[in-house]
Amino acid sequence: MTERLSMPIPCGWFVVAYADEIAVGQSRPLTYFGRELVLFRTESGKAALLDAYCPHLGAHLGYGIHGSSGGGRIEGETIVCPFHAWKFNPEGEVKEIPYAKNIPPRVRDKPCLQAYHIVETNQVIYAWFHPEDIAPLWQPETFPEADSDDWAPLKRFEWTIHTTCQEMAENGFDSAHFRYVHQTGTFPESDINFSDHVSQTVQRADLETPRGTVKGSITSRGVGPGQGFTRFEGIANTMLFGQVTPVDAGTVHVRFAFTQPKVNGEVVEGGVNAAIVADICKQVSEDIPIWEHKIYRDQPILCDGDGPISRFRRWYSQFYA
Numbered sequence: 001m002t003e004r005l006s007m008p009i010p011c012g013w014f015v016v017a018y019a020d021e022i023a024v025g026q027s028r029p030l031t032y033f034g035r036e037l038v039l040f041r042t043e044s045g046k047a048a049l050l051d052a053y054c055p056h057l058g059a060h061l062g063y064g065i066h067g068s069s070g071g072g073r074i075e076g077e078t079i080v081c082p083f084h085a086w087k088f089n090p091e092g093e094v095k096e097i098p099y100a101k102n103i104p105p106r107v108r109d110k111p112c113l114q115a116y117h118i119v120e121t122n123q124v125i126y127a128w129f130h131p132e133d134i135a136p137l138w139q140p141e142t143f144p145e146a147d148s149d150d151w152a153p154l155k156r157f158e159w160t161i162h163t164t165c166q167e168m169a170e171n172g173f174d175s176a177h178f179r180y181v182h183q184t185g186t187f188p189e190s191d192i193n194f195s196d197h198v199s200q201t202v203q204r205a206d207l208e209t210p211r212g213t214v215k216g217s218i219t220s221r222g223v224g225p226g227q228g229f230t231r232f233e234g235i236a237n238t239m240l241f242g243q244v245t246p247v248d249a250g251t252v253h254v255r256f257a258f259t260q261p262k263v264n265g266e267v268v269e270g271g272v273n274a275a276i277v278a279d280i281c282k283q284v285s286e287d288i289p290i291w292e293h294k295i296y297r298d299q300p301i302l303c304d305g306d307g308p309i310s311r312f313r314r315w316y317s318q319f320y321a
Helices: 165-171 177-181 271-291 309-319
Strands: 012-018 027-032 035-041 047-051 078-080 094-096 118-121 124-129 155-161 190-195 198-204 207-209 212-214 217-223 227-233 238-248 251-259
Touching (some): 012 027, 012 035, 012 227, 012 238, 047 124, 155 271, 165 238, 165 251, 165 271, 165 309, 177 271, 190 309, 238 271
Antiparallel strands (some): 012 124, 027 035, 035 047, 118 124, 190 198, 198 217, 207 212, 217 227, 227 238, 238 251
């Protein structure tokens, strides 16, 4: 798979879980970034992500005993190794070895497991990944729709796809494919801007109805290599949180979450609101067989109708170490 796609894992913020998937006192094994990890939430409610293998004798901290949600148990602000009960804090430091008089000097008061920077917002847990362990270069953005009482609870969809973050993000700038893969009649011109770690596209999306033209727009904001936030405004206002996390160099875990404004305090079910969600998910299903069987052309032969693919690739290249 890595030969077919020949891309490293990009650096940036990535979703490792929805916030409600890890309760206080729980731990959970994860595989992201080509690494084995353990996510846990301490008794104070702090989420933490560590490399999974204990530096003592190599036990996986996410697979444990004592019925603690299938993983290592949590005591206070530490996760306890199921093998010999070494205790590690969210910074990856050994805080206690219950059968030893002293913590070994080589790990005393210093991290011995890699700890990842964590931010909780938009109802998800973001982790910062950089292969050289460089500190975060920007912070995740917060969108009020995720937690507003005026918007419906998130409708969540997930896929595991054999492709890369870049290939998925590039689709949004490949205007011609919408006509031939998704059978759209036209694809309006977009205003496109690339700035630092953010891309933004705005396009008109007017819709003809029996009552006349409904003015609409689609605003897509890409933040880093794996987060896309899209506002659909017009006949059915919708916010899409599209977030892609690399499992390894050739596989991604995709999370789409939709929310729409309530009407008179009530969630609107069915109708156009449901149709727009269904159509976007259908487009993902149409793209999957292409993503999973294509190769990545580093120097593609492009034509004048292909859209800003080259501009996108130059911008995206900053996310590779």
